[in-house]
Structures are given as C-alpha cells and as structure tokens.
Amino acid sequence: xxxxxxxxxxxxxxxxxxxxxxxxxxxxxxxxxxxxxxxxxxxxxxxxxxxxxxxxxxxxxxxxxxxxxxxxxxxxxxxxxxxxxxxxxxxxxxxxxxxxxxxxxxxxxxxxxxxxxxxxxxxxxxxxxxxxxxxxxxxxxxxxxxxxxxxx
Numbered sequence: 091x092x093x094x095x096x097x098x099x100x101x102x103x104x105x106x107x108x109x110x111x112x113x114x115x116x117x118x119x120x121x122x123x124x125x126x127x128x129x130x131x132x133x134x135x136x137x138x139x140x141x142x143x144x145x146x147x148x149x150x151x152x153x154x155x156x157x158x159x160x161x162x163x164x165x166x167x168x169x170x171x172x173x174x175x176x177x178x179x180x181x182x183x184x185x186x187x188x189x190x191x192x193x194x195x196x197x198x199x200x201x202x203x204x205x206x207x208x209x210x211x212x213x214x215x216x217x218x219x220x221x222x223x224x225x226x227x228x229x230x231x232x233x234x235x236x237x238x239x240x241x242x
Contacts, residue, residue: 112160113160127145129198147176147184195242199238
C-alpha cells in the first residue's frame, strides 16, 4: 500500500474512533458522516478545525439519518454550538461545504441506492453487532460507490 493511501486509512480510522466516542457507537450513518466530512475537507483543501469552514447538512432530521451530523462534527469540528454546522430538512442526504468570505463550494451527496439499501437493512432491526458491521461496511466501500461530489 502506498504511503499516502496508508496515511488516509490511518486518518479515517482515527476519525472513526473520535466519532464513535462522541456518538456512542459505530453505525452506517455515523460512518457516512465521517466519510462525507473527510471528502468535503479534501475537496475544499481545508483542514479539520478551519474556522472559515461552514457545513450545511441536508438530511431527514430523524434517526438514523441524524447520526451523520456527529460524523461531520467529528471530522470538521463544525458544530451546531459554534454555528458552523447547520442542517436542512431534505429527502436527499449529503452536505454542502463552503468557506466564509466566498470561494469554492463542494456538495457531497450520498448515492440514493446506498441510502435505500441501508433503510432496508435497518428495517430488519439488526442487532448492535450487525449495526456496527454495517458501519464497517460503509468504511470499506469506495468513495465513488457512496458519493456524488459536485463543485459549485
């Protein structure tokens, strides 16, 4: 594995631990939030904790979708409390990343087929371990399979 790929994987694992500690458990929507946050940061060229960064999450504000917010908070340090994370009630699932004072914007949308698949699996009321395994599965999937990334 190339050094940059290894570093990315280590970074992802670190953020997953932080997000899991914040959220209380690992599940697929938390994992999606972590992955969304990392893609948004990378695509804007921003760093975790950049005070110019703002994130507008688009999701159904209901469990399990709201778990995405904790993943985004853990990776970006944009929070509801510091007013750099907001959410918009939406049937779409994703987030818009932008920097204060203008500049580029990036929208990271979750593939609707992935959302529907997770809905079906979670409707079967899986055990805590099965939910954790769904989170691990999201971590292992390719970015291309999970997301559509649009620069605005």
